[in-house]
Amino acid sequence: MSLLDLLNIGLDGYSALFCAIMGVHTLIGERGRHDGVSRCFVGICLANAVMALGDMTSWAPTPPLDEAGYVLVVAGSFAYYAAVMPLYLFFTGYIVSYLKRRTQLVPAVRRAAPLLLGMLFAAYLACCIASLWNGMLFSVTPEEGYARGDLFWISQASVIALHLLNAFLVLRHFGCLTIAERLGFASYLVLPMVANAVQVVSFGIALLNASITVALLIIFISIQSERKALLARRDRELAEARASIMLSQIQPHFLYNTLTAIRELCLIDPDEAARTVTDFSSYLRENMASLTSSCPIPFERELRHVRTYLSLEQRRFGERLRVEFDVPTTAFCLPPLSLQVLTENAVRHGVxxxxxxxxxxxxxxxxxxxFTVVVEDDGVGFDATRTVDDGRLHVGIANVQARMETLVGGALSVESAPGVGTRATLRVPKAGEGCGESESLVNEAVPMEAAYLMGSRVKGGRAR
Structure with missing residues (x-):
């Protein structure tokens, strides 16, 4: 075995080791909140580790091969080629998952890309399997060991096509990336292509996997580590947001008024007092449960909570508070206490x-x-063009707006006019209506600006 072979084995070995470490670190470091970005990064690391381990069989053992050596080289060569396409597909997924948090992607990418990339992967994998018999991409013989096939160029053309797609996605949305993100993506676009070009021209130095590992290390330092810190910061802000919601909803005057009403009912209508205590207990229990909830809840549950609140307020206001419901469907989910906040604002600040x-x-x-949910009142209203100097009202609306964007990709709009009343509209896209699935939404493609609002009150490339 020559010194160059030993060097190549060392480069491939270190590449596999570093990629495995980065992949495992990402899995462990973000345990319980893996999103599309993290999963794709782990996929890139594991695919490159498989490629590097497979590439090692090109340098050891050396021809002529015994039976064990022949099986090892065949398995290594197949693993290398089979991992090439997933490597670049995972990077495409990484770019798409990362960019869709920042901007609107080209419609063609969202609609056609998954199908076309799936077909490309299936065709390429079929070529890799066929090569075990016909040697179209690669061949292995006991006498000569590994050799490129006559249709080796197919693997190169496939990789180049994917690389051009990835480059298009990055350059198309280059303006929405930070300097660190540009550096990370550029390193992955440039370094592997340069190494691949060198290996196509001159087979003999294991540059590709080493260059991909260097690019992944740059991404890991410049993007993944910073992203992990931002996610941790957002978790703290989410916790603060839930606490601020509670403080803005369970206010002393509401507690005092309700308890006073219960005291009076105890004297004149004990049965009604008992029912009021039950409703009040249910109201407090549901509000407390929201502190530990980071997922959307069924609308039916939120509506039941709002009915309980309105029942308590009607006992206090009597005929001064009238309530109407027009709810033909409840088959969707929304953030906890979102409808509650708007309803309490309608009662306290309007009626x-x-x-x-x-x-x-x-x-x-x-x-x-x-789905749209409208809460309207014919109360005093306010001038929506002016900033309302009301800390609690502002915090409540900001929290609802931010959590709608964060948890279900929805929106909140408020219209009002003095003496006319107020109309608040929640819009819940059907694409994001799944209950209990939003843990990934919370930890994934969420603009950090929205999270801050809540706290202010997120061997194909191988030239073998």
Whole structure:
């Protein structure tokens, strides 16, 4: 075995080791909140580790091969070629998952790319399997060991096509990336292509896997590590947001008024007092449960909580508070306490401030691509063009708006006019309506600006 072979084995061995370490670190470091970006990065690391281990069989054992050596080289060569396409596909997925948090991707990428890339992978894998018999991409013989096949160029063309797609995606959205992100993506686009070009021209030095490992190390340092810190910061902000929601919803005056009403009912209507205590207990229990909930909940559960709250308020306001519901469907989910916040605002800041009281109306409508929930009142209203100097109201609305964007990809809009009333509309896209699935949404493609709002009150490339 020559000194060059030993050098290549060392490069491949270190490449496999470093990639395995980075992949395992990502799995362990983000345990319990793996998203598309993390999964794709782990996939890139593991695919490159497999490629590097497979590439080692090109340098050891040396021809002529005995039976064990022949099997080892065949297995290594197949593993190398079979891992090439997943490597670049995982990188495509990494780019798409990363960019969709920042900007709107080209529609063609969202619609056609998954099908086309799937077909490309299936065709390429079929070629790799066929090569075990016909040697179209690679061949292994006991006398000569590994050799490129007559159709070796297919593997190169496939990799180049994927690389050009990845380059297009990065350059198309280059403006929305930070300097560190640009450096990380550029290293992965440039270094492997340079190494691959050298290996195509001159087979003999194991540059490709080493260059990919260097690029992954740059991405790991410049993107993944920073991203992990941002996710940890967002987790803290989410916890603070849930606490601020509680503080903005369970206010002393509401507690005092409810307890006072219960005391009076104990004297004049004990049965009604008992029912009020039950409702009040249910209200407090549901609000407390929201502190530990980071997932959307069924709308039916949120609506039940709102009905409990309105029942308590109607006992206090009597005929001054009228309530209407128009809810033909409840088959969707939304962030906990989102409808609750809007309903309490309608009662406290709208109807309660009118001497004659008013009506709070909750309406649900199903559209082709979303559900809309409207909370409207005919209370005093306010000038929506002016900043409201009301800390609690502002915190509540900001929290709902941020959590709608974060958890379900939805939106909140508020319309109001003095003396007319207020209309708040929640829009929940059907694509993000799954309950209990939003843990990944919370930890994945979430703009950090939204999270901050809540706290202010997220061998194919081988030239073998």
């Amino acid at each position: 309660a401030k009118r001497e004659e009281g008013g009506c709070v109306r909750i309406v649900v409508r199903e559209e082709s691509d979303a």
